[in-house]
Amino acid sequence: MTKRYDVVIVGAGPGGTMAAKTAAENGLKTALLERKTNPAEITRGCAMMFAVESGYYFAERMYYNNKNKKMIFPVNGFSVDYDGPTRNYYAWHFYAPDGKTRLAFGDYDEAIIRGDEGRLSFVYDKGKLLEGLLNDAQKSGVDIITGCNVRGVEKKEHGLKVTGNGDTFEGTFVIGADGVNSRVAECMGFNKERRFFGVARGTTRYVTGVKMDQSESVTTAMCFKPGASSPIVFWVIPSPYGEDEYWFQTPVDFEYVTQKSLFSSWFPEVKVVRAVPFVLALWSPVAEPYKDNVLLVGDAAWFSEAEITGSMMCGWRAANAITVALRDNKPDREGVRSYSDWWQKSYPGFDDYRNFLMIMPFCRLFSEKELNYLYSLFTAPLPPNNNPFQVVRMVKEALRPVRTKIENEMPSLAHKLAMLEIDTIDSLVPTIKKQEFFKA
Ligand SMILES: Cc1cc2nc3c(=O)[nH]c(=O)nc-3n(C[C@H](O)[C@H](O)[C@H](O)COP(=O)(O)OP(=O)(O)OC[C@H]3O[C@@H](n4cnc5c(N)ncnc54)[C@H](O)[C@@H]3O)c2cc1C
Known part of the structure; x- marks a missing residue:
């Protein structure tokens, strides 16, 4: 039997x-379709950093209020309850292949003394966050249908038809919140004008037995196997699940990094507690997150990751725009224009997705020698920053006074640094595609 909903x-x-x-909560008749049987179970790798507390991000100045246990979104004007575990981190460190030379965003020693006030941001339990949101949704009367893998979305005369697992649902509006590999975007033709960079795959691991200096930070490290021309890039981030647990991400060569590399002393008794894979279809952002009464939110509309926080902002905005459209009896593009306008301002209008993409060649373009030299140029930490869109720009800006020195001492590095510009990103796509997680 077909059920009819507002959304x-x-x-x-x-x-x-x-x-x-x-x-x-706004009173709309709402269905939530999810292919997993337990939506709060995290089955896709995610570092669960609160992105970001260190400055504006997607035009929002979000933060967590420890006192009332709420994530606050003051620019948009809403908050989200979260009373699960949190764990602060105080800096973002990039390590050169020699295992010790470091480029730091934030002064760890100074920040950690200040505790919550000094943190760059924190990690939290995404499953617990989802549990809370789902409880609220259920209490407000959402029909939550789990185990429903949506295969089709079609425009009908009055609204849309959604099909999954043999069931049919009709909505005046549909919200496509099905992530970076969105079926809704595909069915509705959103992807036609998007650029496709490829599909990345990897495994994230929760590990114990880590002994790192200044461990309560985000660590991105480059490690070369003997004779290799490009590095293994790996990440170590505190885990919210336990004080001695860390989130470790590298697409390949976990054993090499932890047991044989120059970084192996960080992992004296490493044990994998559990592994969570991820698949990441890299599409450029949609031109407009609206088409034929379908609104795309979160990763489905943006490039790579809208983040947990950014996706919640989209969800909140989209639902409110639909509410207004229905109250105004304008169930069309005009009715929900406030969502598209907000999205344009908060996503492409806030920063260019290619600045996010730039992190990939920034970690992989340079040789071992170039990276050791490059990071040695930073004798003091750069300002605290956890915004991936800004990293490469900040590094290039900081290097401006020593540009001539680099040109004289390592011209190959100067040449590669000059290549890190978004307008010439096409020349970097082969380097991006060379990275191990496109092949894993
Ligand atoms: C390696 C990695 C690290 C990350 N680290 C961070 C981080 O530190 N901080 C941060 O904020 N973000 C991080 N992210 C990004 C973050 O996970 C996403 O941006 C965020 O979860 C997007 O939320 P969403 O609601 O848009 O989509 P998703 O969280 O992907 O949710 C989509 C939901 O739709 C369901 N679904 C998919 N297809 C269908 C279908 N056909 N029918 C029914 N249901 C379907 C899925 O099962 C899923 O439950 C990371 C991502 C990766 C890959």
Whole structure:
């Protein structure tokens, strides 16, 4: 039997659950369709950093209020309850292949003394966050249908038809919140004008037995196997699940990094507690997150990751825009224009996705010698920053006074640094595609 709703939401991640809770609290008849049987179980790798507390991000100045246990989004004007575990981190460190030379964003020793006030940001339990949002959604009357893999979305005369697992759902509006590999975007033709960079795959691991200096930070390290021309890039980030646990991400060569590399002393008794894979389809952002009464939110509309926080912002905005459209009896593009306008301002209008993409060649373009030299130029930490869009720009700006020195001492490095510009990103695509997680 077909059920009719004001809004059918596909995907119960942060974007979809926030949209469902908001729509139902506003009084809309809402369905939330999710292919997993337990939507709060995290089955896709995610570092769960609160992105970001160190400055504006997607035009928001978000933070966590420890006192009332709320994530606050003051520019958009809403908050989200979260009373699960948190764990601060105080700097972002990039390590050169020699295992010791470091480029730091933030002064760890100075920041950690100040505790919450000094933190760069923190990690938290995404599953617990989703649990809270789902409880609220359920209490407000959302029909939550789990185990429903949506295969089709079609425009009908009055609204849309969504099909999954043999069931049919009709909605005046549909919200596509089904993530970076969005079926809704595909079915509705959103991807036609997007640029496709490829599919990345990897495994994230929660590990214990780590002994690192200044461990309560985000660590991005480059490590070369003997004779290799490009590095293994790996990440170590505190885990919210335990004080002695860390999130470790590298697409390949976990054993090499932890047991044989120059970094192996960081992992004296490493044990994998559990592994969580991820698949990442890299599409450029949509031109507009609206088409034929379908609104895309979160990763489905943006490039790579809208982040948990950014996806919740989208969900909240989309549900409110639909509410206004229905109250105004304008169930069309004009009715929900406030969502598209907000999205343009907060996503492409806030920063160019290619600045995010730039992190990939920044970690992989340079040789071992170039990286050791490059990081040695930073004798003091750069300002605290956890915004991946800004990293390469900040590094280039900081190197401006020593440009001539680099040109004289290592011209190959000077040449490669000059290549790191978004307008010439095409020349970097082969380097991006060379990275190990496109092949893993
Ligand atoms: C390696 C890695 C590290 C990351 N680290 C961070 C971090 O530190 N901090 C941060 O904020 N973000 C991080 N992210 C990004 C973050 O995970 C996403 O941006 C965020 O979860 C997006 O939320 P969403 O609601 O848009 O989509 P998702 O969280 O992807 O949710 C989509 C939901 O839709 C469901 N679904 C998919 N297809 C269908 C279908 N056909 N039918 C029904 N249901 C469907 C999925 O099962 C899922 O539940 C990371 C991502 C990766 C890959």
